[in-house]
Amino acid sequence: MKTIIVIGGGASGLAAAFTAAEDRNSRVLLLEGQQRVGRKLLSTGNGRCNLTNTLPCDGHYHGKSPSFASFALERFPAEETIAFFRKLGLLTVEEYGGRVYPLSDSANSVVDILRFACERAGVELRTSCRVTKILRNGSCFLLEAGGEQLEADCVIIACGGSAGAKLGGVRDGYDLLCSLGHSRTPLFPALVQITTEPDYPRALKGVRADAAVRIESGGKILAESAGELQFTDRGVSGPAAFDVSRSVSVSTGARFLHADFLRDYPEEAVLQLLREKTRLYPDLPCGDLFTGLLHNRLGRMIGKYSRIDANAPLSSLDDAALRRAAAAAKDFCLPVRGTEGFDHAQVTAGGIRTAEFDPRTMESRLVPGLYACGEVLDIDGDCGGFNLQWAWASGRLAGRLGK
Numbered sequence: 001m002k003t004i005i006v007i008g009g010g011a012s013g014l015a016a017a018f019t020a021a022e023d024r025n026s027r028v029l030l031l032e033g034q035q036r037v038g039r040k041l042l043s044t045g046n047g048r049c050n051l052t053n054t055l056p057c058d059g060h061y062h063g064k065s066p067s068f069a070s071f072a073l074e075r076f077p078a079e080e081t082i083a084f085f086r087k088l089g090l091l092t093v094e095e096y097g098g099r100v101y102p103l104s105d106s107a108n109s110v111v112d113i114l115r116f117a118c119e120r121a122g123v124e125l126r127t128s129c130r131v132t133k134i135l136r137n138g139s140c141f142l143l144e145a146g147g148e149q150l151e152a153d154c155v156i157i158a159c160g161g162s163a164g165a166k167l168g169g170v171r172d173g174y175d176l177l178c179s180l181g182h183s184r185t186p187l188f189p190a191l192v193q194i195t196t197e198p199d200y201p202r203a204l205k206g207v208r209a210d211a212a213v214r215i216e217s218g219g220k221i222l223a224e225s226a227g228e229l230q231f232t233d234r235g236v237s238g239p240a241a242f243d244v245s246r247s248v249s250v251s252t253g254a255r256f257l258h259a260d261f262l263r264d265y266p267e268e269a270v271l272q273l274l275r276e277k278t279r280l281y282p283d284l285p286c287g288d289l290f291t292g293l294l295h296n297r298l299g300r301m302i303g304k305y306s307r308i309d310a311n312a313p314l315s316s317l318d319d320a321a322l323r324r325a326a327a328a329a330k331d332f333c334l335p336v337r338g339t340e341g342f343d344h345a346q347v348t349a350g351g352i353r354t355a356e357f358d359p360r361t362m363e364s365r366l367v368p369g370l371y372a373c374g375e376v377l378d379i380d381g382d383c384g385g386f387n388l389q390w391a392w393a394s395g396r397l398a399g400r401l402g403k
Contacts, residue, residue, distance in 0.1 A: 001025055001026065001027050002023075002025060002026045002027070002153045002154065003026070003027045003029070003151065003152045003153050003154075004020045004026050004027070004028045004029070004152060004153065004154045004155075004156065004401070005028075005029045005030075005031060005141070005143060005150060005152040005154075005155050005156070006020065006028065006029070006030045006031070006155075006156045006158055006399075007031050007131050007143075007155065007156065007157050007158060007159055007172075007173070007176070008031075008032065008157065008158035008159040008160055008173065008374075008376075009030055009031075009032030009034070009036075009037030009038060009125070009127070010037070010038060010039075010040055010041060010158065010159075010160045010374065010375075010391070011038070011040075011041050011374065011388055011391035011392065011395065012158040012160075012373040012374025012375070012390075012391040012392070012394055012395035012398075013030060013032070013037075013156070013158035013159075013373075013374070013395065014030070014037060014038065014114040014115070014118060014395070015114075015373075015391065015392050015395030015396050015399065016156045016158055016371075016373055016395040016396070016398045016399035017030040017118055017123045017156075017399065018114065018117050018118050018121055018123065018399065019395065019396050019398075019399025019400060020156070020399040020400075020401065021118065021121035021122050021123045022121065022399075023401075023403075024122075027124070028121075028122070028123045028124065029123075029124045029126065029150070029152070030118065030123050030124065030125045030126070031126050031129045031130075031131055031143075031145055031146075032125070032126070032127045032128075032129060033128070033129065033130035033131075033170065033172065034127065034128070035127055035128050036127055037111065037114075037115060037125065037127065038110075038111035038114065038115070040160065040164050041107060041110060041111055041388075042107045042108065042111055043107070043164070044107060044346070044388065045099075045101060045107065045385075047106070047107050048101050048102070048105050048106065048107060049101060049102055049106070049107035049109075049110045049388075050099050050100065050101055050384060050385040050388065051081065051085070051092070051100055051101065051102065051110055051385060051388050051389075051392075052078040052081040052082065052100045052385045052388060052389040052392070053078060053097070053098040053099055053100065053384045053385035053386055053389060054078045054079070054094060054098040054100060055097070055098035055384075057069075057070075057073050057077075057386070057389075060381055060382045060384075060386045061073075061379055061380070061381050061382075061386065061390065062190075062246060062349065062379070062380050062381070062382075063185075063349075063350075063351070063354065063377075063378040063379045063380060064185055064353065064354065064355075064378055065354050065355065065378075066379065068354035068355075068357075068359045068377075068378075068379060069359075069379045069390055069393075069394070070359070071359045071360050071397075072359065072362070072390070072393040072394045072396075072397045073389065073390070073393050075393070075396075075397060076392060076393040076396050076397065077393075078098075078100065078385075078389060081100075081389060081392050081393075082100060084392070084396075085102075085110070085113065088113050088114070088116075088117045089113055089116075090102055090103075090109060090110065090113045091103035091104075097227070097384055098384070098385070099384050099385050100385060126145075126146065128146070129145050129146035130145065130146065130172065131143050131144070131145040131172065131176065132144050132145065133176075133179070134155065134176050134179065134180065136180065136367055136370075137151075139153070139369075140152060140153055140369075141153075141154075141155045141369065141370070143155070153369060154369045154370075154371065154401055155369065155370055155371070156362075156371040156372070156373065156398050156399065157173050157176055157177055157370070157371070157372045157373075157376060158173070158372070158373050158374050158376065158395060158398070159172045159173030159176070159376050160173065160348075160374060160375045160376060161173070161187070161347065161348030161351060161375040161376060162187055162189075162342045162345075162348045163189060163190070163191075163192075163342050163345035163346055163347050163348045163375070164342070164343070164345065164346065173352070173372070173376035174187075174351070174352060174376065177352050177370075177372060177376070178352075180364075180366070180367050180370060181366045181367065182352050182353065182356050182364070182366060183352070183353050183356070184350065184351055184352045184353060184378070185350040185351060185353060185378050186350050187342075187348055187349070187350040187351070188246070188249035188250050188348070188349040188350055189245075189249055189339055189340065189341055189342045189344070189345030189348070189349070190242075190245060190246040190249055190345060190346070190347045190348065190349040190380050191242040191243075191245060191246075191345060191346035191347045191380075191382075191383050191387070192242065192245045192249070192339045192340050192341075192344055192345035192346065193232060193234070193235055193236065193237040193241065193245070193339065193340045193344055194235045194236050194237075194241050194244070194245050194248055194257060194336060194338075194339055195234045195235040195336070195337040195338050195339060195340060196234075196235040196236065196257060196334040196335060196336050196337055197334060197335045197337065198233065198234060198235070200231075200301055200305065200332075200334060201231045201232060201233065201234065201235050201236060201334070202233050202234075203297070203301060204231035204297055204298060204301055205231055205232055205233045206230075206231065207230070207231045207295050207297050207298050208228055208229070208230045208231075208238065208295070209228070209229050209259075209261055209294065209295055209298055210226075210227065210228060210229075210261070210263070211226065211227075211228075211229040211240055211259045211260055211261050211263065212224070212225075212226040212240075212259070212260040212263040213225055213226065213229060213236075213240045213241065213244055213257060213258065213259050213260075214244065214257075214258050215244045215247045215248060215251075215255055215256070215257055215258075215336065216255065216256050216258060217251060217253050217254060217255045217256070218253065218254070222244075222247035222248075222251055222255070223243070223244040223246070223247035224244065225239075225240045225243035225244050225382075226240055226263060227239040227240040227243070228240055229241055229259060234340075235334075235336075235337070236257065236259075236334070239383045239384065241257075242346070242383040243382050243383050243384075244257075245339050246349050246380070248336055248338060248339050249338075249339050249349060250349060254335070255335075255336040256333050256334065256335055256336060257333070257334045257336050258331055258332070258333050259331075259332045259333075259334070260329075260330050260331060260332075261294055261298065261302070261329050261330075261332060262293065262294075262329050262330060267326050267327060267330045268326075270293075270326040270329055270330060271322060271323060271326040273293065274289060274322045274325055274326055275319075275322060277289060277292075277314065278314040278315065278317055278322070281314055282313060282314055282315035283313050283314070283315065284313065284314050285310060285311055285312065285313060285314070286303055286308050286309060286310050286311070286312050286313070286314055286316070286317065287299075287300045287303060287310035287311070288314075289303055289308070289314065289317075289325060290302060290303070290325075290329065293329075294329065302325065302328045302329050302332065303325060305328045305332065306321065306324040306325040306327075306328045307321075307324065308321055308324070308325060346383075346387070347375060347380050347381070347387050348375055348380065349380045350378055350380075351375065351376055351377050351378040351379070351380075352372060352376055352377050352378060353378055354377055354378050354379065357371075357372060357377065360397075361397065361398075361400070361401075361402040362394055362397050362398035363398075363401075363402055371398040371401070372398065373391070373394035373395045373397070373398040374390065374391045374394055374395060375387070375390075375391070377394070379394075
């Protein structure tokens, strides 16, 4: 009987272990360094677990060679993910932007279903069992884990990345693979809060707004997105910020975040709305100029940004001031400092070089019998379920062991 060891009990590791165990002639051991499997998975989607996205994958994945992910994603697309979980007993629901969640609205359901499925398939699960060393010994592998030595015919490394260290993010996978001759690209935090000059964000802490956002540097657009933007005391968060945060992490030089808070309205239409407001309510203070259009605190801040006295009456505003206010609502610019670190990131940009693996099997081109999947490889996706979709797809493919 062939022995297969899967290192890492996150999303890709659980998928790989379950898939490998479908071959009844295999003994599958799943080794997890944490006290329980799926800790990072429990935090995804704010605890709801955005487990996939039904939108086309094109343009939603990144790395030195994003096309590496194509075969796995085409073989196991979102529809297969939904069907896979349905077969295991998990119901799902699709929400805006193609995001798919468990109907229970709880990430616990996803982790429990995967754990039940692995146990039923005969996977031997060992938690608090960190792999510290791996060697190729002839036709097999020798691993040091949990104070003992284990032997395996095949090894699947699914340790994840450096993001979310408090939830189990580690560099173990990189170290183990590099010890066997592999190499990695530089690592950066992605899907993470963007830090900006704090003057405006600090006053807007907690405010959420729909916005189109872009990151610019030297007049060049580095990334664009749209959706919910949330202000923090150090910058901006939320799905729209997360999607463009990668471009901040991997770039240098002066960068600026531009936000359009009325993205469905041309600037001239916004100007007309403001003109009408001043005509209808000439005695209102200017601090209420955007009342009914934007969150009150955000509206007042845009007035400040536009150099408008919040206490003066609307009747005091000339057309030039209204034009400044309309332009500010359409292009609120914040100088970017950088991003928060790996502890706050949801995913790692960068990883083990994909050129060293076969995209049709996830097997190492350097070490036969060695496979890798998920975040440990140099593939990362946008916010909205794309990273978990990569985890399921690459884990399922690696678990087939080239069959």
